[in-house]
Amino acid sequence: MVTLEELAQALIVLIRLGCSARFIYCMVRLAGADEEATRYKKRARNVTFFYVLAECIWQIKEIVLFYYQ
Numbered sequence: 001m002v003t004l005e006e007l008a009q010a011l012i013v014l015i016r017l018g019c020s021a022r023f024i025y026c027m028v029r030l031a032g033a034d035e036e037a038t039r040y041k042k043r044a045r046n047v048t049f050f051y052v053l054a055e056c057i058w059q060i061k062e063i064v065l066f067y068y069q
Contacts, residue, residue, distance in 0.1 A: 012054075015051070015054050019051040019054075022047045026047065027040075
């Protein structure tokens, strides 16, 4: 039986892989497209911001659960 903790770990792995793939895609497209450079820079920045935010939320959840246990 799959527990809630295993599902949460799977979600974190998917977020990490998805952000990594999206960032690499943006960097590859940025290298090839001069006229769309600002668009892909903004997308790469947004992916980075999302990743940092997702990791912070995950860590805050862990801290709160540790504190109340």
